Amino acid sequence: MKSSKASSVEDLLTEGVPKGLYYGGEWHRAESGVITVSSPSTGAELAQVGSASAADLDEAVKAATAGQKLWGRTTPRERTLAMREAANVIRANKEELARLDALDSGNSLKGMLFDVELAASLMDFFAGLATELKGETVPVGAGKVNYVVREPVGVVARIVPFNHPLMFACAKLAPPIMAGNSVIIKPSEETPLSSLKVAELIGGLFPPGVLNVLNGGPDLGAGLSTHPGIASVSVVGSAATGRAVMRQAADTLKHVSLELGGKNALVMFPDADVEKAVQSAVKGMNLPWTAGQSCGSTSRVFVHESLYDTVVDQLAAAFDAVKPGDPLSPGTEMGCLSTRGQYDKVRGYIEIAQNEGARMVAGGDVPEELSHGFFVRPTVFADVTPDMRIAQEEVFGPVLSVLKWSDYDSLIEAVNGVDYGLTASVWTRDISQAMHAVDDICAGYVWVNNSSDHFLGTPYGGMKQSGIGREECLGEMLSYTEQKNVNITFET
Secondary structure (H helix, E strand, C coil): CCCECCCHHHHHHHCCCCCCEEECCEEECCCCCEEEEECCCCCEEEEEEECCCHHHHHHHHHHHHHHHHHHCCCCHHHHHHHHHHHHHHHHHCHHHHHHHHHHHHCCCHHHHHHHHHHHHHHHHHHHCCHHHCCCEECCCCCCEEEEEEEEECCEEEEECCCCCHHHHHHHHHHHHHHCCCEEEEECCCCCCHHHHHHHHHHHHHCCCCCEEECCCCHHHHHHHHHCCCCCEEEEECCHHHHHHHHHHHHHHCCEEEEECCCCCEEEECCCCCHHHHHHHHHHHCCHHHHCCCCCCCCCEEEEECCCHHHHHHHHHHHHHCCCECCCCCCCCCECCCCCHHHHHHHHHHHHHHHHCCCEEEECCCCCHHHCCCCCCCCEEEECCCCCCHHHHCCCCCCEEEEEEECCHHHHHHHHCCCCEECEEEEECCCHHHHHHHHHHCCCCEEEECCCCCCCCCCCECCEECCEECCECCHHHHHCCEEEEEEEEECCC
């Protein structure tokens, strides 16, 4: 895909987006140059944004430290009012923010409109938890009072990925800020535009230094992970990125939170409602939302042999019916992959699967009329075996593997026989069977007769190499606090 000149529509969407670095309540010109941002659907250059240097990072940390000292003394009511107003501003700018993300990430406009609503809902949710930063008293005997309080950790770095740029930027700033911390958001260098717009829209609702946004590549990510002035670093990304951050954070013993990849299973038992299970398997791939670029996608479907041929045919037909198209068009069912690297990776896995003997029953090719962008048709492989790379490794794209099973113990071994343990879905009418499977499957988030849905207040996160910590719940906010024990001795 060759870079081209942006269209008038693209220019109109991007011209109002700040291109610098936001910290200390002000915009700054980057010291070390720029990052070129391009549209994955057209190849057009969208903008050049500042790339933060080590000196820029130092200044941002100073500003964040000063801001946090003020913000940490605010009342729960003050924090709630500020965060609720921020959520309202995000909703009021829904169309612009969604269109920016569709343009910048290649995700469908419909999916990005949903992302804006989800972002605002998560901000509202955490705003409502301001009074839940509770402590406790511990009886230690006469003449003494012992109590525990929670205090903010300080400056928090949150590194967000390219697949949900706006949603992750907003959702991930809310818990640490509501806990009294300041935040430095690092958006993906591939999709920074909506994060910059968010800083412009809501940055002034908080004291200077509380909300900061820095653009940059891997060097900035490493700088955030190693900087002694940053107390906690949180990453949404690949397992490889998570391991790198843990290594980098070790020297300063930072708090580390990781929401990483998945190779998630959807299991159909012989008594499953086939029509609903197939619909759920398609839904679980998040095709209209992110073109399958989702860590929670149920990308492995395990089908009992008695249902196998029927399910394969229905999945192939359902995937064929999902047509990629212009991300900015309201009627588009699926956008494109967000980056050149992801496009090459997905095309590579399709070739690997064919070479390993998997049978492609849908998709696999690039629509000729969309060859100017990173488009790949939704793809289904049948006759996949657990040892194939496509069944073991995270593709992070619109590629579904279908595996046949007959023996329960072998099924569970295959489901758990990957490095990941993020989500799973179980389809059966037998509640006893369902509960046995839930107990046996190693995953942090499990649906029975459902997939993909998240529920506010329930802990989302994974086991094994799918991450450390839980999000979207009270526990996430509490993870950005330290417990302080106080013992007072007084005269009786």
